[in-house]
Amino acid sequence: MRASSVGLRAVATVFLLWSWGCGAKRDQTTARYLCDRTFRRSALVASLVNPDNAYSRARLARYATGDDQDWDRAAVWNPRVVAVGSGDLGGRDLSAADPGQRLVVDPNQEWLPDDATLRQLGELAFFNYPVQLAPAFALNNEVLARYGLWVDARRGVGGLVFAEMADGTRRIEFTCATCHADRFGGELLVGVPNGHVDIGKMYSDAGERVGASPAASAGYRAWGPGRVDVTTADGRVPERMADLRPIRWASHLHYDATLRQQGVVSLAIRIETLIITSKNGALRPPRIIALALAVYLWSLADTLPPMPPAATAGSRLFDEHCADCHAGPDLGGGPVSLAVVGTDPVLGRSPERGTGAYRAAALRGVAARATLLHDGTLADVSSLLDPGRLDASYLDGARGPGPVRGHPYGLKLDESERRALVAYLRLL
Ligand code: HEC
Ligand code: HEC
Numbered sequence: 001m002r003a004s005s006v007g008l009r010a011v012a013t014v015f016l017l018w019s020w021g022c023g024a025k026r027d028q029t030t031a032r033y034l035c036d037r038t039f040r041r042s043a044l045v046a047s048l049v050n051p052d053n054a055y056s057r058a059r060l061a062r063y064a065t066g067d068d069q070d071w072d073r074a075a076v077w078n079p080r081v082v083a084v085g086s087g088d089l090g091g092r093d094l095s096a097a098d099p100g101q102r103l104v105v106d107p108n109q110e111w112l113p114d115d116a117t118l119r120q121l122g123e124l125a126f127f128n129y130p131v132q133l134a135p136a137f138a139l140n141n142e143v144l145a146r147y148g149l150w151v152d153a154r155r156g157v158g159g160l161v162f163a164e165m166a167d168g169t170r171r172i173e174f175t176c177a178t179c180h181a182d183r184f185g186g187e188l189l190v191g192v193p194n195g196h197v198d199i200g201k202m203y204s205d206a207g208e209r210v211g212a213s214p215a216a217s218a219g220y221r222a223w224g225p226g227r228v229d230v231t232t233a234d235g236r237v238p239e240r241m242a243d244l245r246p247i248r249w250a251s252h253l254h255y256d257a258t259l260r261q262q263g264v265v266s267l268a269i270r271i272e273t274l275i276i277t278s279k280n281g282a283l284r285p286p287r288i289i290a291l292a293l294a295v296y297l298w299s300l301a302d303t304l305p306p307m308p309p310a311a312t313a314g315s316r317l318f319d320e321h322c323a324d325c326h327a328g329p330d331l332g333g334g335p336v337s338l339a340v341v342g343t344d345p346v347l348g349r350s351p352e353r354g355t356g357a358y359r360a361a362a363l364r365g366v367a368a369r370a371t372l373l374h375d376g377t378l379a380d381v382s383s384l385l386d387p388g389r390l391d392a393s394y395l396d397g398a399r400g401p402g403p404v405r406g407h408p409y410g411l412k413l414d415e416s417e418r419r420a421l422v423a424y425l426r427l428l
Pocket of ligand 2: 369375
């Protein structure tokens with residue numbers, strides 16, 4: 001038996017042994033998220049920054065409405081799953097394979113485990129909960145290399161799982177770990193943006209993507225590794241995968257600050273509705289899984305490197321030129337209007353998600369990101385501070401030749417100041 005299925009069994013047992021009623025902990029906001037629809041509705045409404053974009057409108061029409069449009073009426077998606085392991089490369093007869101385990105025993109559960117148990121369930125779900133159907137592909141080493149999927153002795157292959165469909169067949173699905181984990185310095189780092197996985201190439205090879213318009217296929221190849229369009233149906237606005245490690249401190253969620261993060265519940269609602277929309281509104285996760293994922297993501301801040309010493313040349317330059325926007329424990333901040341920051345405004349203006357602003361990115365952990373900016377157009381902090389990137393002849397952009405405009409801060413520093421600031425940023 002593989003390590004992952006041993007883990008699943010242990011947690012299923014823990015959950016069977018647990019029981020206390022919803023009423024007992026009603027005062028806790030996390031319990032109210034599980035039990036109280038009116039509370040969930042008001043938490044959603046309070047989190048939406050621009051109630052008029054399509055992201056907000058879809059949620060206002062379907063989330064905790066109590067009428068016959070309510071996503072609560074969708075079937076609960078809690079299939080048996082098995083993590084794809086390196087033993088599965090080279091083809092596997094799925095009809096004879098172990099069908100795996102469900103992540104939770106009672107998908108309609110309304111009782112609240114303690115934080116440590118929730119985190120444990122969240123970690124399992126991060127690597128095992130099937131969030132999005134993968135296009136069909138064979139499992140072998142050439143395919144892994146072609147699509148940039150990671151292999152890890154403990155965590156398996158690319159965050160992929162075999163999930164049991166309603167008709168009993170097994171299909172490969174992505175988990176959170178497909179996009180939000182990557183190999184870095186010889187180990188798998190959890191929460192970092194995956195800079196290698198090329199999901200656009202998977203879609204364009206397979207000629208399929210659930211929920212996409214037929215016109216979309218042309219755009220997929222332009223995504224390149226480490227980017228996905230989570231905004232539009234036609235795939236024209238790819239974004240870099242997000243770094244989830246500093247999320248506990250974020251005042252707003254998403255690059256374009258579509259949501260205020262008011263406690264762990266707004267993150268749980270964001271995750272719950274992400275899963276529902278990636279299942280086209282037909283399925284929803286057990287709510288305890290969305291909550292457990294949110295609690296787990298909040299714990300990832302503890303895996304960031306410690307803050308480097310203050311009062312160095314680099315930290316002083318940072319305080320002088322950067323700290324107006326990048327502050328607090330994550331060295332991030334709230335929305336900055338598109339006109340001020342000046343980076344590519346297409347996402348920030350999109351009718352789907354736009355709010356007219358980009359959030360000041362959290363800089364803790366920035367060294368482990370394969371690319372920078374919401375659209376992943378720069379390779380690293382030294383190119384961000386290179387004034388040459390504004391020129392039409394710039395060649396070093398992460399998406400090919402051409403200028404990368406906006407975010408003009410620090411471009412006037414001299415060579416030695418730039419070196420000192422870059423060295424500081426790399427320690428964050
Ligand atoms: C197919 C790739 C993909 C998968 C699978 C995926 N995400 Fe993401 N995720 C993204 C991208 C791209 C973004 C950036 C969107 C943005 O922030 O505007 C993102 C953003 C986020 C954010 C917002 C981060 C921030 O900085 O505000 C959270 C939270 C998140 N994802 C959680 C999850 C969880 C939990 C799962 C699993 C249930 C998951 N994601 C699965 C691609 C993915
Ligand atoms: C006026 C506010 C403001 C100032 C000042 C500012 N930034 Fe930013 N920064 C932002 C915003 C907004 C973004 C997100 C832009 C985007 O994604 O398009 C950002 C993004 C970044 C990123 C990309 C991080 C990532 O993961 O994509 C880095 C690195 C960064 N800033 C470093 C700095 C440094 C270094 C300075 C000082 C020299 C600085 N910033 C000054 C607002 C600011």
